[in-house]
Amino acid sequence: MDTHMTQAPEPTVREAVALVVFDCDGVLVDSEPIAVRTHVALGAAYGWPLSEAEVIEEFVGRSTASIGEKIGGRLGAAVAEEWDERFRELHREAVDAALPAVDGIAEALDALDGLGLPYCVASSGSHEKMRHTLGRTGLYERFAGRIFSATEVDRGKPAPDLFLHAARRLGVDPVRCAVVEDSAPGVQAARAAGMRSFGYAGGVTPAARLAGPGTVVFDDMRALPSLLTGVSGQNI
Structure with a gap:
Protein backbone atom coordinates (compact mmCIF):
# COMPACT_ATOMS: atom_id res chain seq x y z
CA MET A 1 0.00 0.00 0.00
CA ASP A 2 1.42 3.39 -0.94
CA THR A 3 1.89 5.89 1.84
CA HIS A 4 0.58 9.40 1.21
CA MET A 5 1.09 12.27 3.61
CA THR A 6 -0.34 15.66 4.34
CA GLN A 7 2.43 17.37 6.24
CA ALA A 8 1.65 19.44 9.30
CA PRO A 9 2.71 23.10 9.34
CA GLU A 10 6.20 23.76 10.70
CA PRO A 11 5.93 24.64 14.40
CA THR A 12 7.55 27.81 15.67
CA VAL A 13 9.54 25.86 18.24
CA ARG A 14 10.44 22.28 17.36
CA GLU A 15 9.66 20.11 20.39
CA ALA A 16 10.68 16.45 20.46
CA VAL A 17 7.79 14.00 20.71
CA ALA A 18 7.77 12.52 24.22
CA LEU A 19 4.55 10.46 24.07
CA VAL A 20 2.59 8.74 21.29
CA VAL A 21 -1.12 8.53 22.05
CA PHE A 22 -2.91 5.77 20.13
CA ASP A 23 -6.61 5.44 19.57
CA CYS A 24 -7.68 1.79 19.91
CA ASP A 25 -10.39 0.75 17.41
CA GLY A 26 -9.10 1.03 13.86
CA VAL A 27 -5.58 2.00 14.97
CA LEU A 28 -4.46 -0.90 17.16
CA VAL A 29 -7.21 -3.46 16.54
CA ASP A 30 -9.04 -3.82 13.23
CA SER A 31 -12.46 -3.67 14.85
CA ALA A 98 -12.12 -13.13 14.38
CA LEU A 99 -10.32 -9.92 15.29
CA PRO A 100 -6.91 -9.12 13.83
CA ALA A 101 -4.57 -6.42 14.99
CA VAL A 102 -4.19 -3.54 12.53
CA ASP A 103 -1.72 -4.53 9.83
CA GLY A 104 1.78 -3.35 10.72
CA ILE A 105 1.02 -2.20 14.28
CA ALA A 106 3.26 -4.80 15.92
CA GLU A 107 6.19 -3.66 13.80
CA ALA A 108 5.43 -0.02 14.57
CA LEU A 109 5.31 -0.65 18.32
CA ASP A 110 8.54 -2.66 18.18
CA ALA A 111 10.21 0.27 16.43
CA LEU A 112 8.91 2.76 19.04
CA ASP A 113 10.24 0.48 21.78
CA GLY A 114 13.61 0.51 20.01
CA LEU A 115 13.55 4.30 19.93
CA GLY A 116 12.62 4.46 23.61
CA LEU A 117 9.51 6.48 22.71
CA PRO A 118 6.67 5.91 25.23
CA TYR A 119 3.10 5.28 24.09
CA CYS A 120 -0.38 4.88 25.54
CA VAL A 121 -4.01 4.32 24.48
CA ALA A 122 -6.77 6.94 24.67
CA SER A 123 -10.00 5.56 23.26
CA SER A 124 -13.69 6.36 23.06
CA GLY A 125 -14.30 2.74 24.09
CA SER A 126 -14.72 1.52 27.66
CA HIS A 127 -11.97 -0.17 29.64
CA GLU A 128 -13.92 -3.42 29.46
CA LYS A 129 -14.08 -3.23 25.68
CA MET A 130 -10.36 -2.46 25.38
CA ARG A 131 -9.40 -5.30 27.70
CA HIS A 132 -11.36 -7.59 25.42
CA THR A 133 -10.14 -6.35 22.03
CA LEU A 134 -6.54 -5.68 23.01
CA GLY A 135 -6.50 -8.99 24.84
CA ARG A 136 -7.80 -10.90 21.81
CA THR A 137 -5.02 -9.44 19.64
CA GLY A 138 -2.22 -9.92 22.17
CA LEU A 139 -1.66 -6.17 22.59
CA TYR A 140 -3.06 -5.59 26.07
CA GLU A 141 0.17 -6.17 27.99
CA ARG A 142 2.00 -3.68 25.77
CA PHE A 143 -0.31 -0.92 27.05
CA ALA A 144 -1.26 -2.13 30.55
CA GLY A 145 -1.23 0.76 33.01
CA ARG A 146 -1.32 3.32 30.18
CA ILE A 147 -4.91 2.86 28.94
CA PHE A 148 -7.37 5.75 29.09
CA SER A 149 -11.08 5.76 28.25
CA ALA A 150 -13.58 8.47 27.38
CA THR A 151 -15.56 7.19 30.37
CA GLU A 152 -12.98 9.01 32.54
CA VAL A 153 -13.76 12.50 31.21
CA ASP A 154 -16.81 14.72 30.81
CA ARG A 155 -16.65 15.09 27.04
CA GLY A 156 -15.63 12.57 24.42
CA LYS A 157 -14.02 13.25 21.05
CA PRO A 158 -14.01 15.65 19.21
CA ALA A 159 -13.49 17.51 22.51
CA PRO A 160 -9.83 17.43 23.63
CA ASP A 161 -10.61 16.23 27.18
CA LEU A 162 -9.47 12.60 26.79
CA PHE A 163 -6.12 13.40 25.18
CA LEU A 164 -5.39 16.14 27.71
CA HIS A 165 -6.33 13.72 30.50
CA ALA A 166 -3.88 11.08 29.17
CA ALA A 167 -1.08 13.62 28.85
CA ARG A 168 -1.73 14.98 32.34
CA ARG A 169 -1.80 11.49 33.89
CA LEU A 170 1.52 10.61 32.25
CA GLY A 171 3.12 13.98 32.99
CA VAL A 172 3.76 15.03 29.40
CA ASP A 173 3.19 18.51 27.96
CA PRO A 174 0.48 18.33 25.26
CA VAL A 175 2.79 20.04 22.73
CA ARG A 176 5.11 17.04 23.05
CA CYS A 177 2.36 14.50 22.33
CA ALA A 178 1.60 12.90 18.97
CA VAL A 179 -1.84 11.36 18.49
CA VAL A 180 -2.53 8.48 16.09
CA GLU A 181 -6.18 8.43 15.02
CA ASP A 182 -8.38 6.94 12.32
CA SER A 183 -11.49 9.09 12.66
CA ALA A 184 -12.50 12.68 11.99
CA PRO A 185 -13.58 13.29 15.62
CA GLY A 186 -10.25 11.86 16.75
CA VAL A 187 -8.01 14.13 14.70
CA GLN A 188 -10.25 17.08 15.60
CA ALA A 189 -9.74 16.25 19.28
CA ALA A 190 -5.96 16.07 18.81
CA ARG A 191 -5.90 19.48 17.14
CA ALA A 192 -8.08 20.95 19.89
CA ALA A 193 -5.64 19.55 22.47
CA GLY A 194 -2.71 21.27 20.76
CA MET A 195 -1.12 17.93 19.89
CA ARG A 196 0.37 16.79 16.61
CA SER A 197 -1.95 14.38 14.88
CA PHE A 198 -1.35 11.46 12.53
CA GLY A 199 -4.42 10.30 10.63
CA TYR A 200 -4.33 6.61 9.71
CA ALA A 201 -6.21 6.22 6.44
CA GLY A 202 -5.72 2.47 6.10
CA GLY A 203 -9.07 1.73 7.71
CA VAL A 204 -12.70 2.72 7.14
CA THR A 205 -12.36 6.53 7.20
CA PRO A 206 -11.42 8.20 3.89
CA ALA A 207 -8.15 10.14 3.93
CA ALA A 208 -9.91 13.38 3.01
CA ARG A 209 -11.88 13.29 6.29
CA LEU A 210 -8.65 13.05 8.29
CA ALA A 211 -6.71 15.82 6.55
CA GLY A 212 -6.43 19.23 8.14
CA PRO A 213 -4.14 21.64 9.97
CA GLY A 214 -1.36 20.02 11.95
CA THR A 215 -2.15 16.52 10.67
CA VAL A 216 -0.05 14.01 8.76
CA VAL A 217 -2.23 11.52 6.85
CA PHE A 218 -0.71 8.10 6.15
CA ASP A 219 -1.97 4.66 5.20
CA ASP A 220 0.74 2.18 6.25
CA MET A 221 1.22 1.72 9.99
CA ARG A 222 4.79 0.56 9.42
CA ALA A 223 5.60 4.10 8.26
CA LEU A 224 4.59 5.66 11.58
CA PRO A 225 7.96 5.48 13.38
CA SER A 226 9.77 7.20 10.53
CA LEU A 227 7.03 9.84 10.34
CA LEU A 228 7.40 10.45 14.07
CA THR A 229 11.18 10.73 13.96
CA GLY A 230 11.44 12.40 10.55
CA VAL A 231 13.55 11.34 7.60
CA SER A 232 16.58 13.12 9.11
CA GLY A 233 16.45 10.88 12.15
CA GLN A 234 15.51 13.75 14.47
CA ASN A 235 12.27 13.86 16.41
CA ILE A 236 9.59 16.07 14.94
Whole structure:
Protein backbone atom coordinates (compact mmCIF):
# COMPACT_ATOMS: atom_id res chain seq x y z
CA MET A 1 0.00 0.00 0.00
CA ASP A 2 1.42 3.39 -0.94
CA THR A 3 1.89 5.89 1.84
CA HIS A 4 0.58 9.40 1.21
CA MET A 5 1.09 12.27 3.61
CA THR A 6 -0.34 15.66 4.34
CA GLN A 7 2.43 17.37 6.24
CA ALA A 8 1.65 19.44 9.30
CA PRO A 9 2.71 23.10 9.34
CA GLU A 10 6.20 23.76 10.70
CA PRO A 11 5.93 24.64 14.40
CA THR A 12 7.55 27.81 15.67
CA VAL A 13 9.54 25.86 18.24
CA ARG A 14 10.44 22.28 17.36
CA GLU A 15 9.66 20.11 20.39
CA ALA A 16 10.68 16.45 20.46
CA VAL A 17 7.79 14.00 20.71
CA ALA A 18 7.77 12.52 24.22
CA LEU A 19 4.55 10.46 24.07
CA VAL A 20 2.59 8.74 21.29
CA VAL A 21 -1.12 8.53 22.05
CA PHE A 22 -2.91 5.77 20.13
CA ASP A 23 -6.61 5.44 19.57
CA CYS A 24 -7.68 1.79 19.91
CA ASP A 25 -10.39 0.75 17.41
CA GLY A 26 -9.10 1.03 13.86
CA VAL A 27 -5.58 2.00 14.97
CA LEU A 28 -4.46 -0.90 17.16
CA VAL A 29 -7.21 -3.46 16.54
CA ASP A 30 -9.04 -3.82 13.23
CA SER A 31 -12.46 -3.67 14.85
CA GLU A 32 -14.09 -0.77 13.02
CA PRO A 33 -15.39 -2.90 10.11
CA ILE A 34 -17.10 -5.10 12.72
CA ALA A 35 -18.63 -2.08 14.46
CA VAL A 36 -19.81 -0.55 11.19
CA ARG A 37 -21.48 -3.76 10.01
CA THR A 38 -23.10 -4.23 13.41
CA HIS A 39 -24.56 -0.72 13.46
CA VAL A 40 -25.87 -1.14 9.90
CA ALA A 41 -27.66 -4.35 10.94
CA LEU A 42 -29.10 -2.77 14.09
CA GLY A 43 -30.23 0.29 12.19
CA ALA A 44 -32.18 -1.94 9.82
CA ALA A 45 -33.69 -3.82 12.75
CA TYR A 46 -34.74 -0.73 14.71
CA GLY A 47 -36.03 1.39 11.86
CA TRP A 48 -33.09 3.68 11.10
CA PRO A 49 -31.70 2.46 7.75
CA LEU A 50 -28.01 3.36 7.63
CA SER A 51 -25.38 2.75 4.98
CA GLU A 52 -21.81 1.94 5.99
CA ALA A 53 -20.76 5.43 4.88
CA GLU A 54 -23.44 6.96 7.11
CA VAL A 55 -22.32 4.91 10.11
CA ILE A 56 -18.74 6.07 9.56
CA GLU A 57 -19.94 9.67 9.35
CA GLU A 58 -22.25 9.50 12.37
CA PHE A 59 -20.64 7.02 14.78
CA VAL A 60 -16.99 6.15 14.11
CA GLY A 61 -14.61 7.74 16.60
CA ARG A 62 -17.34 8.84 19.00
CA SER A 63 -17.97 7.66 22.54
CA THR A 64 -20.73 5.23 23.46
CA ALA A 65 -22.55 8.08 25.20
CA SER A 66 -22.37 10.28 22.12
CA ILE A 67 -23.63 7.49 19.87
CA GLY A 68 -26.44 6.80 22.33
CA GLU A 69 -27.48 10.45 22.22
CA LYS A 70 -27.67 10.34 18.43
CA ILE A 71 -29.74 7.15 18.45
CA GLY A 72 -31.92 8.44 21.27
CA GLY A 73 -32.58 11.67 19.44
CA ARG A 74 -33.76 9.70 16.45
CA LEU A 75 -35.53 6.71 18.01
CA GLY A 76 -35.95 7.49 21.71
CA ALA A 77 -33.98 6.65 24.85
CA ALA A 78 -35.45 3.16 25.32
CA VAL A 79 -34.43 2.09 21.81
CA ALA A 80 -31.00 3.65 22.27
CA GLU A 81 -30.44 1.58 25.41
CA GLU A 82 -31.61 -1.62 23.73
CA TRP A 83 -29.49 -0.85 20.65
CA ASP A 84 -26.40 -0.40 22.86
CA GLU A 85 -26.99 -3.66 24.71
CA ARG A 86 -27.48 -5.56 21.48
CA PHE A 87 -24.45 -3.89 19.91
CA ARG A 88 -22.25 -5.00 22.80
CA GLU A 89 -23.45 -8.59 22.44
CA LEU A 90 -23.03 -8.77 18.67
CA HIS A 91 -19.71 -6.93 18.71
CA ARG A 92 -18.27 -9.26 21.34
CA GLU A 93 -19.39 -12.33 19.41
CA ALA A 94 -17.77 -11.03 16.21
CA VAL A 95 -14.56 -10.07 18.01
CA ASP A 96 -14.33 -13.52 19.56
CA ALA A 97 -14.84 -15.11 16.14
CA ALA A 98 -12.12 -13.13 14.38
CA LEU A 99 -10.32 -9.92 15.29
CA PRO A 100 -6.91 -9.12 13.83
CA ALA A 101 -4.57 -6.42 14.99
CA VAL A 102 -4.19 -3.54 12.53
CA ASP A 103 -1.72 -4.53 9.83
CA GLY A 104 1.78 -3.35 10.72
CA ILE A 105 1.02 -2.20 14.28
CA ALA A 106 3.26 -4.80 15.92
CA GLU A 107 6.19 -3.66 13.80
CA ALA A 108 5.43 -0.02 14.57
CA LEU A 109 5.31 -0.65 18.32
CA ASP A 110 8.54 -2.66 18.18
CA ALA A 111 10.21 0.27 16.43
CA LEU A 112 8.91 2.76 19.04
CA ASP A 113 10.24 0.48 21.78
CA GLY A 114 13.61 0.51 20.01
CA LEU A 115 13.55 4.30 19.93
CA GLY A 116 12.62 4.46 23.61
CA LEU A 117 9.51 6.48 22.71
CA PRO A 118 6.67 5.91 25.23
CA TYR A 119 3.10 5.28 24.09
CA CYS A 120 -0.38 4.88 25.54
CA VAL A 121 -4.01 4.32 24.48
CA ALA A 122 -6.77 6.94 24.67
CA SER A 123 -10.00 5.56 23.26
CA SER A 124 -13.69 6.36 23.06
CA GLY A 125 -14.30 2.74 24.09
CA SER A 126 -14.72 1.52 27.66
CA HIS A 127 -11.97 -0.17 29.64
CA GLU A 128 -13.92 -3.42 29.46
CA LYS A 129 -14.08 -3.23 25.68
CA MET A 130 -10.36 -2.46 25.38
CA ARG A 131 -9.40 -5.30 27.70
CA HIS A 132 -11.36 -7.59 25.42
CA THR A 133 -10.14 -6.35 22.03
CA LEU A 134 -6.54 -5.68 23.01
CA GLY A 135 -6.50 -8.99 24.84
CA ARG A 136 -7.80 -10.90 21.81
CA THR A 137 -5.02 -9.44 19.64
CA GLY A 138 -2.22 -9.92 22.17
CA LEU A 139 -1.66 -6.17 22.59
CA TYR A 140 -3.06 -5.59 26.07
CA GLU A 141 0.17 -6.17 27.99
CA ARG A 142 2.00 -3.68 25.77
CA PHE A 143 -0.31 -0.92 27.05
CA ALA A 144 -1.26 -2.13 30.55
CA GLY A 145 -1.23 0.76 33.01
CA ARG A 146 -1.32 3.32 30.18
CA ILE A 147 -4.91 2.86 28.94
CA PHE A 148 -7.37 5.75 29.09
CA SER A 149 -11.08 5.76 28.25
CA ALA A 150 -13.58 8.47 27.38
CA THR A 151 -15.56 7.19 30.37
CA GLU A 152 -12.98 9.01 32.54
CA VAL A 153 -13.76 12.50 31.21
CA ASP A 154 -16.81 14.72 30.81
CA ARG A 155 -16.65 15.09 27.04
CA GLY A 156 -15.63 12.57 24.42
CA LYS A 157 -14.02 13.25 21.05
CA PRO A 158 -14.01 15.65 19.21
CA ALA A 159 -13.49 17.51 22.51
CA PRO A 160 -9.83 17.43 23.63
CA ASP A 161 -10.61 16.23 27.18
CA LEU A 162 -9.47 12.60 26.79
CA PHE A 163 -6.12 13.40 25.18
CA LEU A 164 -5.39 16.14 27.71
CA HIS A 165 -6.33 13.72 30.50
CA ALA A 166 -3.88 11.08 29.17
CA ALA A 167 -1.08 13.62 28.85
CA ARG A 168 -1.73 14.98 32.34
CA ARG A 169 -1.80 11.49 33.89
CA LEU A 170 1.52 10.61 32.25
CA GLY A 171 3.12 13.98 32.99
CA VAL A 172 3.76 15.03 29.40
CA ASP A 173 3.19 18.51 27.96
CA PRO A 174 0.48 18.33 25.26
CA VAL A 175 2.79 20.04 22.73
CA ARG A 176 5.11 17.04 23.05
CA CYS A 177 2.36 14.50 22.33
CA ALA A 178 1.60 12.90 18.97
CA VAL A 179 -1.84 11.36 18.49
CA VAL A 180 -2.53 8.48 16.09
CA GLU A 181 -6.18 8.43 15.02
CA ASP A 182 -8.38 6.94 12.32
CA SER A 183 -11.49 9.09 12.66
CA ALA A 184 -12.50 12.68 11.99
CA PRO A 185 -13.58 13.29 15.62
CA GLY A 186 -10.25 11.86 16.75
CA VAL A 187 -8.01 14.13 14.70
CA GLN A 188 -10.25 17.08 15.60
CA ALA A 189 -9.74 16.25 19.28
CA ALA A 190 -5.96 16.07 18.81
CA ARG A 191 -5.90 19.48 17.14
CA ALA A 192 -8.08 20.95 19.89
CA ALA A 193 -5.64 19.55 22.47
CA GLY A 194 -2.71 21.27 20.76
CA MET A 195 -1.12 17.93 19.89
CA ARG A 196 0.37 16.79 16.61
CA SER A 197 -1.95 14.38 14.88
CA PHE A 198 -1.35 11.46 12.53
CA GLY A 199 -4.42 10.30 10.63
CA TYR A 200 -4.33 6.61 9.71
CA ALA A 201 -6.21 6.22 6.44
CA GLY A 202 -5.72 2.47 6.10
CA GLY A 203 -9.07 1.73 7.71
CA VAL A 204 -12.70 2.72 7.14
CA THR A 205 -12.36 6.53 7.20
CA PRO A 206 -11.42 8.20 3.89
CA ALA A 207 -8.15 10.14 3.93
CA ALA A 208 -9.91 13.38 3.01
CA ARG A 209 -11.88 13.29 6.29
CA LEU A 210 -8.65 13.05 8.29
CA ALA A 211 -6.71 15.82 6.55
CA GLY A 212 -6.43 19.23 8.14
CA PRO A 213 -4.14 21.64 9.97
CA GLY A 214 -1.36 20.02 11.95
CA THR A 215 -2.15 16.52 10.67
CA VAL A 216 -0.05 14.01 8.76
CA VAL A 217 -2.23 11.52 6.85
CA PHE A 218 -0.71 8.10 6.15
CA ASP A 219 -1.97 4.66 5.20
CA ASP A 220 0.74 2.18 6.25
CA MET A 221 1.22 1.72 9.99
CA ARG A 222 4.79 0.56 9.42
CA ALA A 223 5.60 4.10 8.26
CA LEU A 224 4.59 5.66 11.58
CA PRO A 225 7.96 5.48 13.38
CA SER A 226 9.77 7.20 10.53
CA LEU A 227 7.03 9.84 10.34
CA LEU A 228 7.40 10.45 14.07
CA THR A 229 11.18 10.73 13.96
CA GLY A 230 11.44 12.40 10.55
CA VAL A 231 13.55 11.34 7.60
CA SER A 232 16.58 13.12 9.11
CA GLY A 233 16.45 10.88 12.15
CA GLN A 234 15.51 13.75 14.47
CA ASN A 235 12.27 13.86 16.41
CA ILE A 236 9.59 16.07 14.94
